[in-house]
Amino acid sequence: MTTVTLRRSALTLALCFCASAAAQETAPVAATGTLTLEVKPFNSEKPLPKKVDKQLRNGGLEWGVKDGQVVFTLVGKQFLDFPINHMTRYGQSESLALPAGDYRVTGVGLEMTTSFSAQKALEKGAFFNENVASFRIEPGKTTTLSINPVIYKDATFAVNFWMPTLMASVRSDAGNSEETALNKRSPSSIAWPNYHGPLKFVAK
Template sequence: MRKWMLGLLLQAGMVVSVSAQEQAPPPSETGETGTLVVEIKPFTSEQELPAKAVEQLKSGGLEWGVRDGKVVFTMVGKQFIDFPINHMTRYGQQESLPLPAGEYRVTGIGLEMHTSFSVNKVLERGAFFNEDAVVFRIEPGKTTTVSINPVIRKDAIFGSTFYVPTLMASVRDDAGETPAVALNVRGPASIAWPQYTGPLKFVAK
């Protein structure tokens, strides 16, 4: 059971994957571009973690993708997501890429771990979508930074195996930095996996 549960969790710090070829939104009508920087800060924890867990987390990171004005960070395995999750940025590193100028919206796909022998049951009980949690603009010739601060909170440690960081996201540009927003914490606006009917959930046909 532990193996497939690890497969569900992309970013508990235990699972490392390889980036695929990037896909970007189509060019704007004017052809103007700016730069997006995704900055992943080193993870921190509200309580002391076992040395083995710390070593595993150090080699972890966050997977994300961007297409058609949407940026998605997911804690659910990308085999369940119908979106190009093709970037992997490690804790303490950053990645930049040129994007067409315009508005972009960030969605976080969270996962609360529950004990079950069924993958579908874990998704139904624990997975959820936070759509448009952060909105920002790419301005022509300028750089916009989406900064992610991964914090392992006491209430997000499941047993002694799964360490799930809370992804606190803020946007930094020439105007300053926005207040941080949690991308993967369930709230009143979250959409549970069974109720979600949008384009991000993979549905076998």
């Protein structure tokens, strides 16, 4: 190979490298905003046993976010096919960057029942509240999802089982939303045995 040919090959490679680098520099970057999860301190409208009150005040929420969906769960994460990789304690907050876009919030609730196995407890007491809240992440802006864990004075519980109602609301530049319960069973709730969506782990 002649010296001229070598120089031409080197020049061609250099031009290709520069073109590739320029393309990478001009490639669009996905716009992101910030989600702040604000979990308020636990509170109760009715007197609680001191031990129960202390345990609840030291509690927190397990949750995860993926593909435009945020899931809060009171069911063990091993029973869900969704990345539950955040735990935020009552009275604390957590922020993370998310791609801009619309997000839906789902709560997986659990009512205590008399059962002799985890599977029976799920079948009797677990349920899904799908898309009970929603919010939008705007590029460069912060959206706050606020959770207020409260035991209302008219709430009734099984012996030694106390679970606050998780009231969720959204704050953003667009305004504030009304509170909605994430873990309260309602006519629109889907009982565990009747749920056939993607959130429930099913062994194959």
